[in-house]
Amino acid sequence: MLSVPMRTFPSLFVGQRSVLTADEAPVNSEGSHYVCGACRNDLIRADRAFLRDVVVKCRCGEFNQL
DSSP states (O other), rough: EEEEEEEOOTTTTTTEEEEEEEEOOOOOSSSSEEETTTTEEEEEETTTTGGGGEEEOOTSSSSEEE
């Protein structure tokens, strides 16, 4: 299975996106598998369209977006 790394960025630049923690992120079996850009831990499995307006905070503390 292909894992797609997300980009990390400073927490001060969250902007207009919704912030989800990795624990509350949905797991959709039909979407792509995304991992944290810093530690490569599993973050979310979702559609790319869902991730347009979402920032996912990893358990390591990094904020990730597409």
